[in-house]
Amino acid sequence: MNKGWNHELKRNLCFEDRYAKKVKIAVIQMKVDRDVDKNITVAEDFIRKSVYDGADMVVLPEMFCCPYETSNFPIYAELEGGDIYNRLSSIASRFGIYLVAGSVPEIDKFCRVYNTSYIFDRSGTKIGKHRKMHLFDIDVEGGQYFKESDTLTPGDSICVFNTEFGKMGLCICYDFRFVELSRIMVDEGANIIIVPAAFNMTTGPAHWENLFKMRAVDNQVYTIGAAPARDYDSSYTSYGNSIVVSPWGEVVNKMNEEEGYFIVDLDLNYIDKIRKELPLLKQRRHDIYTISNK
Numbered sequence: 001m002n003k004g005w006n007h008e009l010k011r012n013l014c015f016e017d018r019y020a021k022k023v024k025i026a027v028i029q030m031k032v033d034r035d036v037d038k039n040i041t042v043a044e045d046f047i048r049k050s051v052y053d054g055a056d057m058v059v060l061p062e063m064f065c066c067p068y069e070t071s072n073f074p075i076y077a078e079l080e081g082g083d084i085y086n087r088l089s090s091i092a093s094r095f096g097i098y099l100v101a102g103s104v105p106e107i108d109k110f111c112r113v114y115n116t117s118y119i120f121d122r123s124g125t126k127i128g129k130h131r132k133m134h135l136f137d138i139d140v141e142g143g144q145y146f147k148e149s150d151t152l153t154p155g156d157s158i159c160v161f162n163t164e165f166g167k168m169g170l171c172i173c174y175d176f177r178f179v180e181l182s183r184i185m186v187d188e189g190a191n192i193i194i195v196p197a198a199f200n201m202t203t204g205p206a207h208w209e210n211l212f213k214m215r216a217v218d219n220q221v222y223t224i225g226a227a228p229a230r231d232y233d234s235s236y237t238s239y240g241n242s243i244v245v246s247p248w249g250e251v252v253n254k255m256n257e258e259e260g261y262f263i264v265d266l267d268l269n270y271i272d273k274i275r276k277e278l279p280l281l282k283q284r285r286h287d288i289y290t291i292s293n294k
């Protein structure tokens with residue numbers, strides 16, 4: 001056999017093999033009710049449909065079972081391992097999926113309350129946890145005011161978790177604005193950055209899609225944003241527009257403001273292709289600058 005041909009065939013087979021590495025991720029955009037049980041039931045119904053459509057992983061929005069108001073966070077908060085946590089873990093195992101369980105208010109033994117995301121694997125085991133690190137304290141003239149620090153405490157660690165599809169990073173909403181955080185997650189191996197979020201009608205139209213594109217292009221990763229559906233009856237109106245962007249900056253899928261879900265089939269080898277063609281991460285001048293979490 002011609003050695004050159006054999007070599008070429010092997011190379012192509014490896015290439016194809018790598019290209020078969022795909023993950024189906026469902027993004028759920030649900031309305032948030034005052035009733036926790038109702039929210040979990042709605043989430044579960046969407047998860048059931050996503051699983052029927054072949055999802056490997058499901059992502060829920062920020063504060064998907066607690067209306068987004070600072071006064072609600074201590075009232076709805078539970079210790080890790082509480083009822084909501086157990087129900088989410090059992091949903092993950094029952095459906096055999098990875099569940100990025102949006103975020104929920106978490107209370108610790110010192111009565112500090114956090115905006116926390118738990119990530120469960122297919123057996124319902126927790127494989128990641130993130131406490132929002134950058135609290136959303138903003139005051140835009142003529143627009144949105146919010147002060148999470150009235151009732152929340154910030155987290156202090158960066159979340160990268162491992163799956164059968166490789167490493168993924170997670171941060172919550174306002175965290176995503178801080179460029180260093182995404183870069184550190186990517187340096188720790190994350191190929192996908194997942195962001196349970198709830199932008200509003202001031203910052204959403206201005207920045208939401210741009211941010212998901214910017215972080216994807218800068219870091220050459222997929223970015224995923226899962227938001228609550230818009231509800232004009234709530235005191236904080238979510239922008240919705242849940243989104244997935246590719247490492248080339250293309251919008252893979254995006255919703256409008258309504259309740260619903262979509263599934264994307266992400267080709268993880270596309271990341272290698274983009275990084276090979278445009279080797280940004282390799283071409284950094286670490287001799288001149290660095291970003292570090294130390």
Ligand SMILES: O=C(O)CCC(=O)C(=O)O
Binds near residue numbers: 062136204
């Ligand atoms: O950064 C923004 O504009 C929105 C942030 C936000 O709503 C949040 O952190 O919950």
